[in-house]
Amino acid sequence: MKSKIILVILLLSVLLGIGKKITGTMFSEAEMNDAQPTADKGSDTIVDSGAADTSLSIEAPIVWMPSEASEPSEASVADEMPMVETDEMATVIISKAASKIKSPMVETDEMATAEVEFKIDEIDKTLYSQMLGKSFKENDVIQVEALRILTLTYYGFDESAHIGQLVVNQEVAEEVLEIFKVLYEKKYPIEKINLVDEYNADDDLSMADNNTSGFNFRVVSGSEHLSRHSYGMAIDINPVQNPYVTSKGVFPADGESYLDRSLKKKGMIDEEDLCYKLFTEKGWTWGGHFKSVKDYQHFQKAFKDDELNFKQ
Numbered sequence: 001m002k003s004k005i006i007l008v009i010l011l012l013s014v015l016l017g018i019g020k021k022i023t024g025t026m027f028s029e030a031e032m033n034d035a036q037p038t039a040d041k042g043s044d045t046i047v048d049s050g051a052a053d054t055s056l057s058i059e060a061p062i063v064w065m066p067s068e069a070s071e072p073s074e075a076s077v078a079d080e081m082p083m084v085e086t087d088e089m090a091t092v093i094i095s096k097a098a099s100k101i102k103s104p105m106v107e108t109d110e111m112a113t114a115e116v117e118f119k120i121d122e123i124d125k126t127l128y129s130q131m132l133g134k135s136f137k138e139n140d141v142i143q144v145e146a147l148r149i150l151t152l153t154y155y156g157f158d159e160s161a162h163i164g165q166l167v168v169n170q171e172v173a174e175e176v177l178e179i180f181k182v183l184y185e186k187k188y189p190i191e192k193i194n195l196v197d198e199y200n201a202d203d204d205l206s207m208a209d210n211n212t213s214g215f216n217f218r219v220v221s222g223s224e225h226l227s228r229h230s231y232g233m234a235i236d237i238n239p240v241q242n243p244y245v246t247s248k249g250v251f252p253a254d255g256e257s258y259l260d261r262s263l264k265k266k267g268m269i270d271e272e273d274l275c276y277k278l279f280t281e282k283g284w285t286w287g288g289h290f291k292s293v294k295d296y297q298h299f300q301k302a303f304k305d306d307e308l309n310f311k312q
Helices: 002-035 074-080 082-100 104-114 125-131 173-185 203-208 253-258 274-281
Strands: 119-122 147-155 161-169 234-236 244-246 249-251 298-300
Touching: 119 173, 147 173, 161 173, 173 274, 249 253
Parallel strands: none
Antiparallel strands: 119 147, 147 161, 234 298, 244 249
């Protein structure tokens, strides 16, 4: 009896074992069929459209089949397709960068083309008519033919490029232009450069507006002597920061704040200053060295030939 029971148990075990194998095989085949890509999915399977036998099957791409483990992470997907993601990322990054960043070279080129100008011209009839009765007066000392108008670019107190005009004697026109070129290149601050005629040739108004100016047919303040400005051989630069100081007062009045010449403020001229060095290197005299007065804004130059006929 015991032997029969044992035999039945063994038969049942064998039968159960075979059924499990059959069931497991059927499940695996169904799982494989579900996982295998078909022609109408067509996302990652490469098919040769020119193949004659369309019934040719492709082995299941085990490499990309999901495993029994967890779903692949975004990082692993990126590792599988580095070129696609890198190209997209590069496109996005470059696009965003281009929209926010401007090339400094392009801006420099544009500034050089559109804003920077340095030239020397004769006084034409239009300008002469504007100057007559203001900065230029009929006289026996100098004629308008001896003057030149400089168009130049300067670096303003607002840290931007500006175009200004300055009238000087033809004898110093080239060197003055060169000086202002260097001042601009070195970003030396000058608040403004206007023809003094815009102030009706009133030197006090021009100084009060902190205007840098050149030629103006006038006498030295408080005297009957012609100023070097009358010959176009003097230039006043940043008058507020570099006032004219006499026993009668400080001109312009706002220059009071700059009487302490040990201060290092924007636009102030001293012996260590670039403006001072450029002018004095070319033989100009600085008004800060005058003994009876101090004219910190003022540079002047003597003529090469004291007998020069200014009526030429």
